[in-house]
Amino acid sequence: MKSQPITPEHMINTRREFIRKAVQAGLLSCLPLASVSAASKLKITDEAKATRYNNYYEFSTNKKFVHIIAKDFKPEPWTLSIEGLVDNPLSISLASLPQAATHILRFRCIEGWSMIVPWQGFELAKLLELAKPTSAAKYVRFESIKRPSEMIGQRRNTLPWPYSEGLRLDEAMHPLTLIANGMYGKPLPNQNGAPLRLIVPWKYGFKSIKAIAKIELVAEQPQTTWNSVAPAEYGFYANVNPEVPHPRWSQRREVPLGELKKVRTLPFNGYEDQVAHLYKGMDLSKHF
Numbered sequence: 001m002k003s004q005p006i007t008p009e010h011m012i013n014t015r016r017e018f019i020r021k022a023v024q025a026g027l028l029s030c031l032p033l034a035s036v037s038a039a040s041k042l043k044i045t046d047e048a049k050a051t052r053y054n055n056y057y058e059f060s061t062n063k064k065f066v067h068i069i070a071k072d073f074k075p076e077p078w079t080l081s082i083e084g085l086v087d088n089p090l091s092i093s094l095a096s097l098p099q100a101a102t103h104i105l106r107f108r109c110i111e112g113w114s115m116i117v118p119w120q121g122f123e124l125a126k127l128l129e130l131a132k133p134t135s136a137a138k139y140v141r142f143e144s145i146k147r148p149s150e151m152i153g154q155r156r157n158t159l160p161w162p163y164s165e166g167l168r169l170d171e172a173m174h175p176l177t178l179i180a181n182g183m184y185g186k187p188l189p190n191q192n193g194a195p196l197r198l199i200v201p202w203k204y205g206f207k208s209i210k211a212i213a214k215i216e217l218v219a220e221q222p223q224t225t226w227n228s229v230a231p232a233e234y235g236f237y238a239n240v241n242p243e244v245p246h247p248r249w250s251q252r253r254e255v256p257l258g259e260l261k262k263v264r265t266l267p268f269n270g271y272e273d274q275v276a277h278l279y280k281g282m283d284l285s286k287h288f
Contacts, residue, residue, distance in 0.1 A: 042104055045115035047184045049257040054191045055109065056210060057158050058144070058151040067191040073150045075188075075195035075211070082127065084216035085137035090130060094195055098122040100181055103199075108240050108269045110204035114254045119199055120182030125173040127215070133169065137217035140172040141165075141224075142198060145213040159225055165198065165209040166222040166236065170278055176201055176271060179212070202268040202275045204238045235288035239279070240269035244288050 054066040059073075080097075082090040100120045108114045128140070146162035148154040154161045171177060178199040181188050188194040193210025200207050206226050216222075226234035233247055242252045242265040253262040268275050279287075 042106070042116045043256075044104065045117060045256065046258050050115050050117055050183070051189050051192060053113075053257060055111075055205065056153075056191060056193075058153045058161070058163065058211070059191070060153055061158060067189070069152060070190040073147075073190040073194070075190065078195050078213075080196060080212060080215065082131040082215045082217075084141070084218055085134045086217050087132040087134060088130065092127075092130075094181070097179070097181065097196075098126040103178055105176075105178075105199065105201040106269050106271075107199075107201065107205055107208075108254060108265065110206060110234070110238070110246060110251075112249060112251070112254050113257055114263075114265075115257045117183055118185070119178060119180040120185070120188075121178040121180035121199065123175050124177045124179050124198070125175065127179060128172060128217075131215075131217070133217045136219050138169055139218050139221055140167050140169055141216040141218050141222035142167075142209045142212055143214040143216070144209055145211045159229060162213070163209060163225045164222070165207055166224045167200065167207075168221075168278075169217070171200070174275060174278070176274060202239060202271040204234075204240060206234060207238050237279075237284070237287050239284060239288070240265065241267060241284055241288065243267075244285050 052067050053063045055063060056066045056070065059066045059069040076094065078094050080090075080092050080094075082092070100122050102118055102120055104116065104118045106114065106116055124140075142165045144163040145151075146154060148161075167177070180193070180197050180199045181195060183189070183192060188197065193208075196212045197210040198208045198212060221236060224236060227236045240251075245251055252265055254265050255262050266272070
């Protein structure tokens with residue numbers, strides 16, 4: 001039986017609604033994680049594990065040091081711009097963002113590790129609807145902040161900066177696609193992408209771009225950082241698919257953070273029923 005995530009608010013039961021309100025009130029950190037886990041029927045990753053093991057090359061390529069190096073990053077004040085093929089371009093502050101709710105979701109890194117996190121966030125669709133995409137808009141391009149004075153990893157040419165990612169518009173409008181501004185009942189930590197990051201739970205983690213500063217609606221598939229640097233290893237779609245190996249390792253199994261035993265990787269990271277229809281007719285072994 002496949003475990004299910006917390007989905008949009010109209011589908012949340014009474015207990016999950018209580019947890020959502022607790023997060024909004026800043027109380028979730030006072031609740032036993034067992035309560036959260038029981039409500040979601042998913043085993044929540046220990047907070048220390050999820051916030052002390054981070055892929056964030058803007059700071060460091062060493063996952064265990066990112067939280068130390070990122071501590072002096074200043075996520076406020078912050079302005080998010082939405083531009084491109086929209087009727088209502090926006091420049092929006094953190095205080096003006098849509099109301100957040102709790103979403104307990106799987107997260108699967110392409111490197112073979114995974115976690116389950118109680119994110120605080122809102123559907124990206126709510127933000128895009130404010131900007132009113134035109135009929136010509138087919139894709140959404142995301143761009144991170146470029147601030148080498150604080151992000152010391154950007155002083156090196158590890159990757160082309162700023163980091164960029166992209167989605168098809170229908171993927172971006174799916175209710176599982178979130179903009180997260182918190183986790184574990186607290187504001188999003190610097191090392192996890194403060195103040196705003198993307199969460200696309202059926203895709204590999206590198207798609208979930210951190211420290212988003214700009215969103216652009218475009219007509220053509222945008223160039224994205226990892227797909228440009230290593231297209232044979234990082235596909236544009238990056239849907240979790242245990243049947244398509246990475247060129248250097250299998251994707252059939254994963255190791256949850258904090259555990260030693262590998263578990264089976266699920267198609268679309270366990271969200272097949274919700275998202276597989278988006279790719280009907282596509283050969284996902286080629287469009288990886």
